[in-house]
Amino acid sequence: MSRVAIVTGGTRGIGAAISKLLHQSGYKVAANYAGNTERAKAFEAETGIKTYQFDVANYEECAKNVKQIERDLGPVDVIVNNAGITRDGTMHKMSPEQWQTVIDTNVGGCFNMCRAAIDGMRERGFGRIVNIGSINGQAGQYGQVNYAAAKSAIHGFTKALAQEGAARGITVNAIAPGYIDTDMVSAVPANVLEKIVAKIPVGRLGRAEEIARGVLFLVADEGGFITGSTLSINGGQHMY
Numbered sequence: 001m002s003r004v005a006i007v008t009g010g011t012r013g014i015g016a017a018i019s020k021l022l023h024q025s026g027y028k029v030a031a032n033y034a035g036n037t038e039r040a041k042a043f044e045a046e047t048g049i050k051t052y053q054f055d056v057a058n059y060e061e062c063a064k065n066v067k068q069i070e071r072d073l074g075p076v077d078v079i080v081n082n083a084g085i086t087r088d089g090t091m092h093k094m095s096p097e098q099w100q101t102v103i104d105t106n107v108g109g110c111f112n113m114c115r116a117a118i119d120g121m122r123e124r125g126f127g128r129i130v131n132i133g134s135i136n137g138q139a140g141q142y143g144q145v146n147y148a149a150a151k152s153a154i155h156g157f158t159k160a161l162a163q164e165g166a167a168r169g170i171t172v173n174a175i176a177p178g179y180i181d182t183d184m185v186s187a188v189p190a191n192v193l194e195k196i197v198a199k200i201p202v203g204r205l206g207r208a209e210e211i212a213r214g215v216l217f218l219v220a221d222e223g224g225f226i227t228g229s230t231l232s233i234n235g236g237q238h239m240y
Contacts (some may be wrong), residue, residue, distance in 0.1 A: 002026050002027055002028045003027055003028070003077040003078055003221075004027070004028045004029075004030070004069070004070070004073045004074045004075060004076050004077055004078065005022050005027045005028070005029050005030070005076075005077070005078035005079075005080065005219065006029075006030045006032060006066070006069060006076055006078070006079050006080065006113065006117070007019045007022065007029060007030070007031050007032065007080040007082055008032040008056050008079075008080065008081055008082050008083035008109060008113060009032065009033065009034070009056075009082045009083030009084065010029070010030075010031030010032050010033065010049075010051075010080070010082065011031050011032075011033045011036075011039060011040045011043040011044075011051055012033070012036070012039065012043075012182075012183065013180075013182035013183060013184065013208055014082060014132065014177065014180060014182060014208045014211050014212070015031070015080075015082040015083070016031075016043060016208070017207075017208035017209050017211065017212040018080055018082060018208075018211065018212045018215050019031040019043075019047070019049050020047055020049070020212070021209070021212040021213070021215070021216055022078075022080075022212075022215070022216065022219070023047060023048070023049050025216055027078065027219075028073045028074065029049045029050070030049075030050055030051075030052055030069045030072070030073060031043065031044075031049050031050070031051045031052070032051070032052050032053075032054060032056065032065070032083065033051055033052075033053055034053070034054075034055060034056075034083070035053070037053065040053065050072065050073070052065050052068070052069060055105075056081075056083045056105060056108070056109030056112055056113060057101075057104040057105045057108050057109055057112070058112070059108075059112045059115070062109075062112035062113050062115075062116045063112075063115075063116045065116075066113070066116035066117055067116075070120070075120055075124060076117045076120060076121075077121065077124070077126055077127060077128060078127075078128045078129075078130075078219045079113050079114060079117050079127075079128075079129045079130070080129075080130045080132070080215055080219070081109060081110045081113055081114070081129070081130070081131045081132060081154075082132045083105060083106075083109050084105065084106045084109075084132065084134075084147075084150075084151075085101065085102060085105050085106065086102065086144070086147050086184070087099075087101055087102050087146060087147075088144055088146075088147070090142070090145075091145050094145065094146065098146060099145075099146045102146040102147055102150050103146065103149070103150050103153075105150075106147070106150035106151065106154070107150045107153045107154060107157065110131050110154060110157055111157070114129060114161065117129075118165075118170070121165070121168065121169075121170050122165075122168045122170065124169075125168055125169040126169045126170070127165060127168070127169065127170035127171070128170075128171055128218065128219040128220075128223070129158075129161065129165075129170065129171070129172040129173070130172075130173055130174065130175060130215050130218050130219060131154045131157065131158050131172070131173075131174045131175075132154075132174070132175055132177065132211075133151045133152075133154045133155050133158075133174045133175065133176040133177075133230065134147070134148075134151040134176055134177060135176055135177065135178045135179070135232070135234045135237060135238050138151075138152070138155070138176055138232070138238055151176075154174060155174055155176070155230055158172050158173060158174040158228065158230065159228045162227040162228030163228065165227070166227055166228075169224065170227075171218070171223060171224060171226060171227040172227055172228065173218045173226060173227060173228070173229045173230070173231065174229070174230040174231070175211060175214050175215065175218070175230070175231045175232075175233060176230055176231070176232045176233070176234065177206060177211050177233050177234065178200065178206055178232075178233065178234025178235055178237045178238070179196050179197075179200065179205050179206065179234070179235075179237070180205060180206040180207065180208055180210075180211060181205040181206065181207055181208070182208060185205060199237055200234070200235040200236065200237045201235060201236035201237065202235035202236055203235075204235070205235075206233060206234070206235055210233055211233055214231050214233050217231075218231065
């Protein structure tokens with residue numbers, strides 16, 4: 001029987017690549033999205049992957065939608081917490097809203113989704129959770145105290161939940177991508193992007209599909225002895 005996987009932020013960028021690869025590998029995939037319905041419906045038509053609109057920062061919406069996904073597709077065995085946002089600014093210019101919105105989505109979303117699925121995973125004695133962190137959560141980044149704090153928190157969250165889930169057959173791991181060729185990175189000014197690439201030993205941006213391969217590896221049934229780990233996929237930019 002195919003396992004059911006939820007990918008948050010699963011219709012664009014890294015999330016879309018993860019959704020597609022899991023789908024191609026035989027998983028029943030539910031791809032979450034926040035607001036771009038037109039883009040999500042085009043993704044659904046293109047891939048055949050069912051999409052669900054809800055805000056991962058909202059606990060009740062996550063709980064309701066996980067239940068709906070289970071009714072539609074079956075018990076949820078895999079959660080990929082990929083949804084994330086940026087609201088950049090230096091500390092002396094950052095508003096409380098910029099701070100809280102990033103924390104609520106990037107960290108709160110991990111809690112909300114895991115809390116909604118963890119009871120079922122414990123009962124069935126199987127679960128795979130992968131949280132998408134960031135190189136900037138490991139090394140920090142100017143103008144991103146909110147984002148860096150949130151992504152750093154994900155790594156601690158991963159280690160603690162891994163300890164809780166281990167005896168129940170639930171693995172919890174993280175992936176920390178470096179700079180990946182997505183719409184978000186493409187929006188960076190060309191002169192800044194050149195400086196970023198110059199610091200990457202392999203000499204290029206990463207591809208979303210390379211992150212997806214890491215996820216597929218970690219969620220496999222055969223991956224039961226890998227838990228509490230962070231897989232850094234960054235072209236050698238930060239060896240942590």
